[in-house]
Amino acid sequence: MPKRMTVKIVLAVMTLVLLSLVLPVCAGTQAYPELPLQEMRIAAYTKAFAERFGLPAPPPGTEPSGGLQAIEFAIEKGPKWAPRYYCNFYLYVDSSLPIKYPEEGVAGEKYMLITTTHFFGRAYEQWMEWSLQDRRYSTGLDGKYNRKARMATKNYMPGKQGAISDLDYIEFHKNILPNLDYLKLNFSPFSLMINKVNNGVDIWVQQRGNTDYRSRIKSDSSDFIKFSIPEVVLQKIRQWGNQAKEANRKINAVIRDKSDQ
Structure with missing residues (x-):
C-alpha cells in the first residue's frame, strides 16, 4: 500500500x-434529561374503592380518609412550550363534598383557557395584539383555576410554623362516576416543601363560599376541606420530587445554553 x-x-x-x-x-x-415516568406513579385508595373497582386490598395504614376515596401522585412532563417536569395529584372524592370548583359546569380544563394553547396567542407579541377587553377576559378565566387548592404541613400556622404552597387545578369532572368526583391538581417541584421535617402534609381544596383567593394572600384554613396525604405517597413525593427538581435544573441550563447560541 x-x-x-x-x-x-x-x-x-x-x-x-x-x-x-x-x-x-x-x-x-x-x-433534556429523561426520567422513568412510567415508574414514577403511586396510588392509595380505600377498601371500598378497591372493592368497587376490583383492585388489590390496600395495605394496612395506607387508606385515605375524610371523603378522599383515592389519590394518585405522578411526575409528568409539561407541554412542548413548558418542557419541564411537574408533580400531579389525581384525586377521587365523594360527590357530596361542598367543593368550590373553578367553574359552575360539570367539567372544566385549564389548558383550554391558556393563551398559548391557541395559535393566535402563543407568543407574547401576538397576545399583546389582542384588545384589552379580550386580554382581561382571558386572564380572568385562566385565574379561576388558580389558588383554589393548597398543600400544607399539618403543623402550619400562618407566619409562625410549618409551610404551605399553592396547587393549581388542571381539570375536574363532577360525578365522573356515580357519587365520585375527579380533580387533577398540579404543582412545580420547586414549590414543594420536599425536605422539610414535619408530622405530615394535607391537601386543601376550597369549599363553597364567597372568598376569592385570587386577590387574597393569606389562607384561612376554615375555607378549605383537608385531605391527609398517606405517608406511603408522601415518601414518593419527596423522593421523586427531588429527582424532578434536579432534572428541571438541568433542563433550564440547556434552555439557557440554546438561547445564548
Whole structure:
C-alpha cells in the first residue's frame, strides 16, 4: 500500500475516534434529561374503592380518609412550550363534598383557557395584539383555576410554623362516576416543601363560599376541606420530587445554553 494512502487511512481513523469521544459530550449538553415516568406513579385508595373497582386490598395504614376515596401522585412532563417536569395529584372524592370548583359546569380544563394553547396567542407579541377587553377576559378565566387548592404541613400556622404552597387545578369532572368526583391538581417541584421535617402534609381544596383567593394572600384554613396525604405517597413525593427538581435544573441550563447560541 502506498505510504500516502496509509497516512490518509490513519488520519481518517484518528478523526473518527476523536469524534466518537466528543460527540456524546456535545449531545449530552443539549439533550433534556429523561426520567422513568412510567415508574414514577403511586396510588392509595380505600377498601371500598378497591372493592368497587376490583383492585388489590390496600395495605394496612395506607387508606385515605375524610371523603378522599383515592389519590394518585405522578411526575409528568409539561407541554412542548413548558418542557419541564411537574408533580400531579389525581384525586377521587365523594360527590357530596361542598367543593368550590373553578367553574359552575360539570367539567372544566385549564389548558383550554391558556393563551398559548391557541395559535393566535402563543407568543407574547401576538397576545399583546389582542384588545384589552379580550386580554382581561382571558386572564380572568385562566385565574379561576388558580389558588383554589393548597398543600400544607399539618403543623402550619400562618407566619409562625410549618409551610404551605399553592396547587393549581388542571381539570375536574363532577360525578365522573356515580357519587365520585375527579380533580387533577398540579404543582412545580420547586414549590414543594420536599425536605422539610414535619408530622405530615394535607391537601386543601376550597369549599363553597364567597372568598376569592385570587386577590387574597393569606389562607384561612376554615375555607378549605383537608385531605391527609398517606405517608406511603408522601415518601414518593419527596423522593421523586427531588429527582424532578434536579432534572428541571438541568433542563433550564440547556434552555439557557440554546438561547445564548
